[in-house]
Amino acid sequence: MTHFFISYSAADGEPFALKLTTELESGPPAIPVWFDKRRLNAADGDWDDQLDQAIMGSKGLLFVITADSVRTGSVCKNEWVSALGYKK
8 A cells, every 4th residue: 555755844843743653554544654754764875765756656745734844945845846746
């Protein structure tokens, strides 16, 4: 089953994103998610490539909206723009 990619700002959204990940994966029913703190792996190569592949292979993107995630220059924008480009 495909996963949902969780996009969040580490500056102010990580605790909520972690709780969301745990709740979704716990179910019932269990919903698979891709959460960077659990899935990024230095041995698997460039982190940007891993993020892009995770978004491309996802069923959709769950965007955790916080003050930092929507500020100008936030890296979260790259993730949701990428998701839109992949029609997620």
